[in-house]
Amino acid sequence: MSGEDTLRVLQQGVFGVLSLLTPEGTPYGIPLTYAVRDGQRLSLYIHCAREGRKLDCLHxxxxxxxxxxxxxxxxxxxxxxxxxxxMLEGSLSEVTDEAEKRQGLLCIAEKYSAGFDGAACADAAGKATRVLRFDVESMSGKRLRETS
Structure with missing residues (x-):
């Protein structure tokens, strides 16, 4: 697919699968929701619990x-x-800057809860949630359309 179509599919996607390596070196994949930040660098914001296997893999x-x-x-x-x-390849890191963390939560709230008070949701979730940023290093898209 063209870069434009690939970005459209990424932005409109409902969920994706994040794959990491565990501390033991085994693969770990988890389906999750995300929001795209298309700024100087293409990134995804992901939110998660304060503890868990995903964070163990991140570390x-x-x-x-x-x-x-x-x-x-x-x-x-x-x-x-x-x-x-x-398909994206990149690096995953935890967002520690409070302003960026709130921005990430706002991006997610706007994507999945348009029409509701995203700021209130982001503020309420801030203390109980961690925000991760996936910085995209490479991106490719593929499409198959059958013709008659």
């Missing part, structure tokens, strides 16, 4: 992979599936 090393699957459609008569997907 073991910051390399990460993220996959989003967009629109899909099974084409049974062609034994095929139409799809669009995005």
């Amino acid at each position: 073991a090393g910051g390399a990460a992979h993220f996959v989003v699957v967009g629109a899909t459609h099974v084409v049974p008569e062609k034994f095929s599936i139409e799809y669009e997907s995005v």
Whole structure:
């Protein structure tokens, strides 16, 4: 896909799968929600609990992979599936700056709760939540559309 289409699928995706390595060196993937920040550097914001396996993996090393699957459609008569997907490679880090943490939570709230008071949600979640930033180092998109 073009870079523009790839970014569109990433921005419109509902969830993605974050893959990391555990401290023991085994793969760990988890589906989660995210929001895109398209500034000087393309990044994703992810929120999570204050403790857990994802954070254990983060502290073991910051390399990460993220996959989003967009629109899909099974084409049974062609034994095929139409799809669009995005794969990202990058680094994962915890956001420690309070202003950026709030901005990340606002991005997530605006994406998933448009029309509601995102600031109130972000402020309420701030103390109980950690925010992670996935900085994109490479991005690729793929699409298959069956033709008649």
